Amino acid sequence: MSNVSLRSIRSHFFGGATTQVQGLPVQDRTVAGGTARPVDMNGTYSVGQMYAMHYALAQPRFPLPVLLWHGGGMTGAQWEATPDGRPGWLWGLLEAGFDVWVCDAPERGRASWAMFPEIYPSAPIFRSHEEAWDVFRVGPAGGYPGASHADTQFPVEHFDQFARQFVPRWLDHNEMALAAYDELIAAVGPCIVLGHSQGGGHAGHAALRHPDLVRAVVTVEPTGMPIPIPAAASPADTPQLMLWGDYLDRSPLWSTYRQSAEAYVQALRERGAPVTVLDLPAVGVHGNSHACMSDRNSDEVLAHIVAWLSATSSRSSRLSQPLEK
Template sequence: MTCNTISLRDIRSFHVGGATVELTGQTCKDVRVSPDAALRTVDLNGHYVSGQLYAQHFMLDRPRSDVPILFWHGGAMTGVTWETTPDDRPGWSQIFLRHGHDVVVSDAVERGRASWSPYPQIYDSAPLFRTAEDAWYLFRMGAAKDFAQRRPFAGLRFPIAQFDQLCAQFVPRWTTNAQATIAAYMQLVARFERVIIVAHSQGGWFAQCLAARMPEHIAAVVLLEPAGAPNLKPEEMARSAQVPHLYVWGDNCDGHPAWNSYKNDATAHSESLRVLGGTVETLDLPRRGIVGNSHMPMMDDNSDEIASMILAWLARTRG
């Protein structure tokens, strides 16, 4: 990988999307907002902004591309996915900046700095929380029975000694805010003339939706193990086929109850795009002799190599 110095002309952060919601009939509460403070009454009736996402835009002093990279995280995660790896190596936000792309790292609706909304008054349920056991199994670190001993799959490329650092990133999530998230992502994309979306897991589902809705704004999408694919109408599929797609898959997907289904759905989606004349490529790492990658390729010990392959695909695809 290149070691170009990152020279920035600006860093901006902002929220996009969302709407104001008024709540009435809430009970006032007497609270002590810090341990030694006096009690004060908090009136929970009033207006709340809900449905926004948070983004941080890193702008290079001399970018080599006029198309920024938008990094979208997966379920129960935030934009931290793309920052420094759990074992303290440069994350993909740095790598892609060093290769000349402006970068936008976001926290989706309900995640991280995007904030929550009251539930069940605005969100219709309590959040889900991800356990370490769930991540071990779903992210394919090892067999479920081997979690207690932290015994990974043979040849695993994730830095397993820092698995708890990965788990420290997890945040609450809801399962009923997809439409608000799509709306916020659309507003984010609309801020730019053209973008490249690099999306992980659940974020890949959203990226496939956006390719169908805003192809004129999207130069390419890179889908790192997308959690399935959206059910699109024929006219939506035709629009999506205008956008080049790269699908990236790691090891141990075959035979995994969840990932068999997710991968099959995404593969069927990609084949439909190809039939429609779309530019579609699949980077199935184990089939290319690159074994041991987990569900977190941007954190695995060969993350630089995978980033290089993605950058090479972008260069070929975009001329």
Template sequence: MCSMVLGGMGSFMAGGHRVRISGEPCEDISFSAGFSDYRYDPNGEYWIEQSYVQYFIPHQQRLALPVVLVHGGGLTGSCWETHPDCRMGWQESLIRRGVSTYVADSVERGRAGFAALPGTWSGRPLQRSAEESWSLFRIGKRADFAARRPFDGSQFPLEAFDDLVRQTVPRWLTNTEAQIAALVAVVRIVGPCYLVGHSQGGGHAMAVAEREPELVRATVALEPHGGPSRFERAAGRPMLHVQGDFIDRDDTWTRLARSAKESVKAWRDGGGVADTLDLPREGLMGNSHMLMMDRNSETVLDLVMQWLTRIDASHSNLEACS
């Protein structure tokens, strides 16, 4: 593998807000054998509902604007990093392609942290079983999980399935609005950018594009399960909707794909320009829901980058003319 030259790297927290806890009892706790008999006072000031972002700026930049990557439900930004089977992920590939790359951990996920305070979040976090990952990530039918028999022609690296399961994290079902608000804070810090979201993150990306049309110059929704049903600020704005294989082999996915198409239609109804990249129709067969991890992930990224490069060129021309 060749070397890569970075102009910079770093991380930051974005968004969130203060909450104040009061009237809760203190408690004597032990942090460790060496740190016992400590009086824990839960009352006080906290920050919750922020997002974490890590970024890498390549020395030579080939796109005018950076790309912001937003993971899906039950996952963190690590899904864009090294694949479970040790191949290079989209994050590193984008950097090597000369793209400034920002990877977010959404509210409650990964390094963004979660709220463990009385009375803040409703419901409980749900964890995803290997069986649910198998079927929801469209690697194969749930009934074929025990035998680890994937769909015929699946591009998912089967030997790495357990490592994908180790990457999944619990999720609340009630934080959609907080996650979108923190992602709005992210793009306000990053500035004009291309927003790429996967699954739940694809719907979030569309919602953020609607709130910050001047900042989100292009939206890529990778297998979103729906998004806003109405766009009022999409006029003239580009979106790419990407969809993999085996959709019709799974009832849930048939339904989710329909919901995604309704959001894409709403984007067009709002005057937006939406392209669809249906991978099987382009001759790319076998993609799971985790298309950034599939064996042909670099080819999928090639297609996304072709689209982004075209947007970027017209955008750069526009900037040059203005």
């Protein structure tokens, strides 16, 4: 691991709104082991905001920052370290010379969430170990905790450490998340968005919503891509890379997700957009789970992404705008 010299590390909140809660009974509660006191939860609340940590290099080698957007039921922690304790893609991108923003979408990690049903009308869903084993393609459905794919790159012995990242999420708040990402992009300016799973779908939407600011997109096994692409959208100038791991043919769920993503790719290509699809098994990289940033060969996978970004930066004027100091 090489040294990285940072100019600053700063945390930010973007998006959200204020709302009122009225009519709740005042409770007589013991707080932090003290004496009982009235707890009145009526009042004004901030909801829908996202959290972002900005890592600014002392001497970046690339002109645009990378925004890291996590998947569903996850947080920005997925980029910071692997379940077996190695540096995550955050560090790898900093080493490569990119400024990086690590984001927690609304309701995730340090972004907090709101009470329900007083503010959110519905309750969140939660991800069990059993579901994650299947959804992240660590092993076949029903295989938790012992039956993993024979040649998996996922560090199976550290699966429980991986599962500690899981957080609740609401299924009907995509627009809330996109609105917060809108504010983030407006504040950051020209940027590269790298999104995983649900975050990949958000990245696809962001490219359509901000064609002037989102200069390149990397989606890692994305879900929820914007299909059909609105007729008024103009994504043709935005280079995009879509990456896929292994075992998709063993998962009906992921076969469906990939078909939807391929429809998005085809729609972009019909408009002349520069889209690259990187199928890891097709280039000799086998065994990757849905969480390839957590796999044992995560550095190898990231090297493919950095190589694409480097090549794209060298030939695209959209990625050559100098960083503001």
